[in-house]
Amino acid sequence: MSSSTPNRIDTTFARLKSESKAAFIAYVSAGDPDMPKSIEVIRALERAGADIIELGVPFSDPMADGIVNQMAAHRALEAGATTIKVLELIREFRKESETPIVLFTYLNPIYTYGFKKFHKDAAAAGADGILLLDLPPDEAGKNAEMTETGDLLHIRLIAPTTPAERLPELAKSSEGFIYYVSRAGVTGAQTSLSDNIAENVAAIKAHTDLPVAVGFGISTPEQSAEVAKAAEGVVVGSAIVKQVEAYGASDDLGDKIEAFVKPLVDGAKSV
Numbered sequence: 001m002s003s004s005t006p007n008r009i010d011t012t013f014a015r016l017k018s019e020s021k022a023a024f025i026a027y028v029s030a031g032d033p034d035m036p037k038s039i040e041v042i043r044a045l046e047r048a049g050a051d052i053i054e055l056g057v058p059f060s061d062p063m064a065d066g067i068v069n070q071m072a073a074h075r076a077l078e079a080g081a082t083t084i085k086v087l088e089l090i091r092e093f094r095k096e097s098e099t100p101i102v103l104f105t106y107l108n109p110i111y112t113y114g115f116k117k118f119h120k121d122a123a124a125a126g127a128d129g130i131l132l133l134d135l136p137p138d139e140a141g142k143n144a145e146m147t148e149t150g151d152l153l154h155i156r157l158i159a160p161t162t163p164a165e166r167l168p169e170l171a172k173s174s175e176g177f178i179y180y181v182s183r184a185g186v187t188g189a190q191t192s193l194s195d196n197i198a199e200n201v202a203a204i205k206a207h208t209d210l211p212v213a214v215g216f217g218i219s220t221p222e223q224s225a226e227v228a229k230a231a232e233g234v235v236v237g238s239a240i241v242k243q244v245e246a247y248g249a250s251d252d253l254g255d256k257i258e259a260f261v262k263p264l265v266d267g268a269k270s271v
Contacts, residue, residue, distance in 0.1 A: 007153055008100035008128045009176040012051055013211045013232065022228035023177075024268045025213055026261060027054035027104060027237030029072035030089055031081030033248035038076075039092055041244055044254040046099050048261035049269075054131070054237070057086050057105035064106075064133045068238040071245065083109050083118070087125040094126035102129040102155060102176075115146050123151035129176045131155045137173040155179055158204055160196075171208035177233060178204060180214045193223055198230035221267030228271040236264055 016023050026045045031038050045053055056062075058076035062069060090101055103122060110118045110132065122130070130152045137156065140146045153176035158167065160181070171178065182197055201212050213233025218224055220239075227234045240261060247256040 005151075007151075007176065008098060009052065009102070009153055012100050013177060016051065017211075017232070022231065022268050022271065023051040023211070023213065023233040024049060024224070024265045025052040025054055025102075025215070025233050025235040026050040026240055027056065027215075027235060028240055028244060029056040029058060029069065029076050030086040031058055031076030031079060032072040032241070032244055033075050033253075034079035035081065035085055035089060037248065037253055038089060040254040041257050042089075042093055043097075044257040045240075045261055046097055047254075048258045049265035050099065050261065052100045052102060052233075054102045054104045054235070055086065055090070055127075057083060057103055057109055059106050059109050061108070062106065066238060068241050068245070072241045075245075075248070083113050087121055087127075090122070090125040090127055100128045101126065102131055103127050103152075104131050104133070106133055107135045116150070119150035119152050127152060129153035129155050131157065131179060133157065137169065157181055160200060164203070167204060168207045171204060171210070174208065174210055177211040177213050178208065179235065180204060180212050180231065181216045182214050182218075182227075193217065193226060197227065201231050218264075221263040224264045224267035225270050228268040234264075234268040236261075239264075 013023060028041055042053055056069065056073060058073040058081045060077065062073050135146065155176050156170045156174035157179050158170055180201060182193065197214060201214065204212050211232035213235050214227045214231040215235025215237065218227055218234060218236050224234050224236065240257065243257055243260045247253050250256060
């Protein structure tokens with residue numbers, strides 16, 4: 001981070017900590033089902049009480065995503081979404097909101113745009129953090145061009161399959177919060193939570209004071225509440241994206257999304 005201005009992600013987690021509340025982090029694909037409706041969806045997430053919004057940057061080969069999020073990226077691309085338009089979407093949202101935004105993306109579109117230029121332009125548009133799914137910190141360190149991060153916080157992923165000896169490095173290189181992937185495999189809603197979430201979160205916390213947010217598979221208010229007992233953040237993505245898919249053609253898409261997400265937020269805040 002090159003700026004002395006507090007990042008929205010940091011201030012949000014600090015506020016929630018003072019309130020003894022977990023953060024609710026909502027994921028959707030930017031541009032799904034199209035750009036005009038995408039801004040409706042993002043605003044609906046905020047109205048529902050989302051503390052942080054993760055925006056997927058549409059990419060043609062989202063290998064870490066399950067079919068639901070893959071199809072969301074496909075719909076967005078088919079509707080004309082581009083990386084530049086995603087930044088315009090954030091800029092539009094920032095006209096009336098200070099809710100933190102994290103960009104959830106793969107290296108390819110960022111590298112094509114220009115690594116340093118993207119970080120500068122995304123921060124200027126109003127993004128606060130970035131989660132690069134396929135750029136491990138040790139690989140980034142070998143490429144000087146990928147160490148210029150500007151004012152975007154770099155959030156790291158840790159999975160159940162992450163070797164214990166890598167935890168210190170990942171924790172040390174992370175900013176904002178750590179995203180703990182609660183199960184191996186790709187994204188997607190599940191009928192039950194993974195075992196040992198609390199134990200694995202505790203193992204991560206042994207190496208960092210950063211908040212830990214847990215995602216992958218959370219789809220009900222009950223699951224949201226259960227995760228909030230073990231972590232400082234609850235991430236829900238595919239379950240929300242399914243609602244965008246189901247009601248994307250509806251005039252009341254925003255209302256549908258808000259109604260679906262609010263109980264999930266309330267679950268996370270009930271602990």
